[in-house]
């Protein structure tokens with residue numbers, strides 16, 4: 001394994017094979033991970049052309065770390081985030097550096113470790129509900145099942161409300177249209193996006209539905225119309241008096257700070273009020289839609305890839321089963337305090353996230369002239385990075401293409417491996433839901449795998465859904481077998 005080069009050793013190059021007009025866009029769309037993972041063969045920083053935009057791709061993990069650590073110079077922006085803002089407004093994922101620290105501090109309160117324990121009950125309830133009718137021999141469609149668990153778990157933890165089936169299906173369909181249209185929208189010029197084409201109209205209708213559903217959920221929560229069954233109301237985390245769900249914590253962050261923040265000057269769109277104030281109403285709305293977008297498909301995809309990987313790797317599956325038998329005797333339901341003892345489950349999830357990080361492409365924009373790998377970058381330069389490509393870089397891992405959960409055993413872990421592990425990003429913009437997601441995945445997997453074995457049905461198509469925002473298989477049906 002090579003050591004990490006220092007600054008002068010980094011090389012800059014231009015990817016060969018750009019087509020007129022489209023540049024490398026077609027290759028990116030046809031085989032995104034293969035294309036992005038191959039770029040390091042040309043250099044550590046590689047210029048690609050995506051239609052009219054030239055983008056710089058930091059391929060070396062250490063070079064990418066430098067970019068992600070400086071979130072003022074390499075700010076959120078560029079083709080991906082410009083389109084994402086149309087969905088999530090100025091929420092925590094999409095907001096620029098100037099709004100970030102204040103928003104992050106407020107949202108973070110809902111993700112403290114002490115809060116996570118409150119959310120575990122929701123996970124178990126949703127797994128139980130999803131698996132209620134299961135019997136040996138039944139064949140289930142993996143993604144919709146995992147998506148349902150992830151969406152309903154998040155909704156319960158956000159709102160302390162069991163989301164009814166109609167709303168859950170509506171939100172799932174609308175996100176499917178909106179998120180999976182995002183990359184298509186990325187490559188279309190603005191005048192084409194405004195045309196009344198069927199795809200554009202579908203996109204707009206789905207977006208309007210999501211905003212209406214979000215408003216309705218916040219209003220219902222504010223009026224106290226929630227079941228409260230998942231929390232004990234004693235939060236004890238200092239976010240304004242015992243917030244047992246995420247939305248309570250977000251609303252308390254708004255109400256607690258300045259009172260009438262929603263109507264403060266500059267509050268519209270969420271960009272104003274950066275004086276240590278709380279979250280405006282517009283920002284709460286943006287955060288809710290942001291968390292729904294960021295925290296459901298990602299978790300569902302991780303669960304699906306993990307179940308598939310385990311079905312192919314009997315040794316890893318056996319380690320997991322042995323651990324579950326020891327930690328959860330007689331099929332007892334997993335509890336948050338079991339998490340530190342689910343080390344084999346955790347390693348399998350890490351290795352799955354390394355090879356199948358759900359978020360596979362993100363962008364940044366430079367806010368001042370700078371230089372990277374010896375290449376001058378003017379203000380406004382676009383950078384593209386891919387956690388999927390960097391985690392397959394030979395500087396990060398020996399045999400990077402091999403699924404090997406044991407590479408995450410503490411005695412085998414290297415600084416280079418840590419640096420190349422970016423499924424949750426890095427630096428100040430690292431995923432705020434990383435612990436939440438990992439805990440949720442571990443609890444869902446523990447609950448499912450302590451009772452069932454999942455055997456892929458013939459005809460599975462593991463190629464990622466084309467142009468999807470989140471990497472997930474096109475088709476995976478699993479047959480249930482008793483353990």
Ligand code: HEM
Nearest residue numbers: 092093294295298299359362423424425429431432433437
């Ligand atoms: C396995 C599941 C997940 C993965 C792989 C994932 C991945 C990521 C990545 C890569 C970023 C950074 C993007 C960038 O740097 O441009 C990010 C940011 C973020 N994620 Fe996640 N995420 C997951 C689950 C969640 C969950 C469950 C939530 C919330 C409920 C969430 C909320 C967020 C938010 C709010 C940000 C923006 C953080 C900031 O800029 O301060 N994510 N996520």
